[in-house]
Amino acid sequence: MLPNNRQSEGRIVLAPMEGVLDYHVRQILTEINLFDYCVTEFVRVTHHLLTNRTFYRLCPELYHHGTTLTGTPVRVQLLGQDPILMAENGQKAIELGSYGIDVNCGCPAKTVVGSQGGAYLLNSPELIYQIVTKMRQAIHQATPLSVKIRLGFDDKSRCMEIAQAVEQGGASEIVIHGRTKADGYRADKIDWPTIGQLKASLTIPVIANGEIFSPQDAKNCRMQSCTPDIMLGRGILTLPNLANMIRFNQPAMSWQQVIQILHRYAITQIDEAKPFYHSARIKQWLSYLKQHYPQANDLLQGIRTLKEQQAMIDHLTCALDQR
Numbered sequence: 362m363l364p365n366n367r368q369s370e371g372r373i374v375l376a377p378m379e380g381v382l383d384y385h386v387r388q389i390l391t392e393i394n395l396f397d398y399c400v401t402e403f404v405r406v407t408h409h410l411l412t413n414r415t416f417y418r419l420c421p422e423l424y425h426h427g428t429t430l431t432g433t434p435v436r437v438q439l440l441g442q443d444p445i446l447m448a449e450n451g452q453k454a455i456e457l458g459s460y461g462i463d464v465n466c467g468c469p470a471k472t473v474v475g476s477q478g479g480a481y482l483l484n485s486p487e488l489i490y491q492i493v494t495k496m497r498q499a500i501h502q503a504t505p506l507s508v509k510i511r512l513g514f515d516d517k518s519r520c521m522e523i524a525q526a527v528e529q530g531g532a533s534e535i536v537i538h539g540r541t542k543a544d545g546y547r548a549d550k551i552d553w554p555t556i557g558q559l560k561a562s563l564t565i566p567v568i569a570n571g572e573i574f575s576p577q578d579a580k581n582c583r584m585q586s587c588t589p590d591i592m593l594g595r596g597i598l599t600l601p602n603l604a605n606m607i608r609f610n611q612p613a614m615s616w617q618q619v620i621q622i623l624h625r626y627a628i629t630q631i632d633e634a635k636p637f638y639h640s641a642r643i644k645q646w647l648s649y650l651k652q653h654y655p656q657a658n659d660l661l662q663g664i665r666t667l668k669e670q671q672a673m674i675d676h677l678t679c680a681l682d683q684r
């Protein structure tokens with residue numbers, strides 16, 4: 362049950378995280394927290410219209426009117442550089458039920474940048490403008506179209522041009538991760554005030570993103586970026602109820618509650634899961650949880666050599682029983 366004594370205003374969005382925030386984790390996190398919406402992991406648009414199967418695999422919520430089972434809207438994220446193909450695929454995702462479209466202009470992965478997508482687009486505000494314009498022409502004016510950017514590729518000198526290209530192309534909102542591609546994920550590089558400067562020159566809503574790991578960070582980010590709307594990425598993995606801690610002043614979940622979540626993830630049957638999928642994902646999640654819960658480190662050591670799903674379930678069941 363979600364509390365109804367909402368403490369803070371402003372939207373809170375669940376970030377896209379490829380290889381981490383899949384359908385199952387989105388479901389768990391949107392049961393625990395009240396998010397305004399989620400964004401899927403990115404899907405690459407290369408040479409053709411993606412198949413229905415690809416969209417449904419990326420976003421099984423499309424079987425459910427584009428929301429998680431608890432009713433949180435989910436937006437498909439597209440990554441590509443061809444304006445026409447991006448527009449056609451965006452239109453298709455909307456027809457299948459996506460709650461709007463998000464365009465990835467920030468992915469720093471070598472293969473993505475090498476194929477001139479993701480963060481590569483930050484070098485070319487003109488191309489961002491063309492992509493957004495074509496996409497807006499292909500989808501209804503009232504349909505949400507967001508673009509997720511970083512502050513630049515090597516430096517921030519073109520951040521204003523980039524943000525204005527997004528707005529002038531017809532996006533309904535912009536998500537700004539307050540670092541450049543060159544900054545990677547360095548904590549000391551986070552720059553919320555520059556988000557604030559961009560916000561001052563835009564009329565569309567700005568969602569600030571980057572380095573929010575606590576309610577105090579959320580407060581600082583909102584103040585420095587001058588926007589009430591924020592997006593949570595790695596922070597929600599370190600504190601699984603972070604969105605509700607921010608919204609409702611909830612205390613952090615207990616370690617026992619966290620183990621219950623991990624156990625639930627471990628027992629989930631996932632079609633087409635590769636061998637050792639569960640063990641890899643749970644180890645990955647524990648490495649985030651370590652930042653807040655020291656017990657995660659011990660658990661991680663205990664499961665280090667485990668690979669099979671059943672072994673993970675058995676170990677987590679034992680951990681649950683040790684109350």
Ligand SMILES: Cc1cc2nc3c(=O)[nH]c(=O)nc-3n(C[C@H](O)[C@H](O)[C@H](O)COP(=O)(O)O)c2cc1C
Binds near residue numbers: 379402571592594596
């Ligand atoms: C493992 C990982 C995967 C990510 N995948 C995506 C993605 O698919 N699309 C995207 O736009 N951003 C992606 N990001 C970036 C996050 O959405 C977010 O912008 C970034 O982590 C900064 O926010 P944070 O400091 O709250 O984590 C990813 C980040 C990480 C760490």
